[in-house]
Amino acid sequence: MDKFPRDKQNQLLTMLYDKFPDVLSSEEYNTLVKLFGTERNLYSNLWYLYQHGLIEDFQIASIPMNCDITDLILIEKIKITTKGIDFIRDDGGLSAIINVTTIKVHNETLDKLEDIINKSSLTPAEKATYLGKLKELPVDATKHLVLKLLDLGLSRTPDVIQLISSYCQS
Numbered sequence: 001m002d003k004f005p006r007d008k009q010n011q012l013l014t015m016l017y018d019k020f021p022d023v024l025s026s027e028e029y030n031t032l033v034k035l036f037g038t039e040r041n042l043y044s045n046l047w048y049l050y051q052h053g054l055i056e057d058f059q060i061a062s063i064p065m066n067c068d069i070t071d072l073i074l075i076e077k078i079k080i081t082t083k084g085i086d087f088i089r090d091d092g093g094l095s096a097i098i099n100v101t102t103i104k105v106h107n108e109t110l111d112k113l114e115d116i117i118n119k120s121s122l123t124p125a126e127k128a129t130y131l132g133k134l135k136e137l138p139v140d141a142t143k144h145l146v147l148k149l150l151d152l153g154l155s156r157t158p159d160v161i162q163l164i165s166s167y168c169q170s
Contacts, residue, residue, distance in 0.1 A: 001037065003041065003044060003045075004044070004045060004048055008035050008036060008045070009045055009048075009049060010088075011035060012032055012035070012036075012045065012046075012049070013049065013054060013055075013080060013084055013087065013088050014088060015028065015031075015032070016055065016078065016079060016080035016084065017080050017084070017085060017088045019079075019080075020079065020080050020085065021079070023075065023076045023077075023078070023079065024075050024076075024078055026075065029075045029078075039073075042073075043073060046058055046073070046078065049084070052083075053081055053083045053084075054080065054081060054083055054084035054087055055078060055079065055080055055081060055084055056077060056078070056079045056080075056081055057077065058073055058074055058077045058078045058079075059073065059074065059077075082094070082095075083095070109146060110134070110142070113134060113145075113146075113149075114131055114134065117130050117131055117134070118131075
């Protein structure tokens with residue numbers, strides 16, 4: 001038997017999700033013990049989920065000498081964390097919204113893009129078309145374009161490293 005069965009861990013987290021913010025009853029705790037086979041296996045899985053930040057600390061504050069580790073479990077402290085809720089919901093949760101990275105595109109960036117277009121081998125008519133379209137782009141589309149250009153530049157890392165190296169040596 002697998003000591004850390006994902007399906008049973010998921011059932012445990014789902015039970016805690018359904019109970020949140022309330023605590024487990026003794027009956028629900030006993031159901032979890034049966035689910036994991038032994039109280040020791042339950043403890044191991046609780047500890048594992050705690051280490052991943054999916055549940056709160058569930059142990060008593062001080063550990064008495066010569067006690068069984070299962071005596072350390074405080075049923076009323078077994079609760080799912082916000083990270084655990086986001087994991088169960090599998091939608092990124094508020095973390096996906098809160099941890100957004102903002103990229104600001106300054107006018108100098110647009111000026112550089114215009115310079116690149118002007119210095120390109122495009123015909124004057126093509127340059128005028130691209131410059132006009134660049135100025136008409138909405139802010140989100142401009143940000144997306146800059147990110148794609150950054151991705152393209154980073155995909156050519158050896159060329160970038162060589163360029164940086166040549167500047168550092170001179």
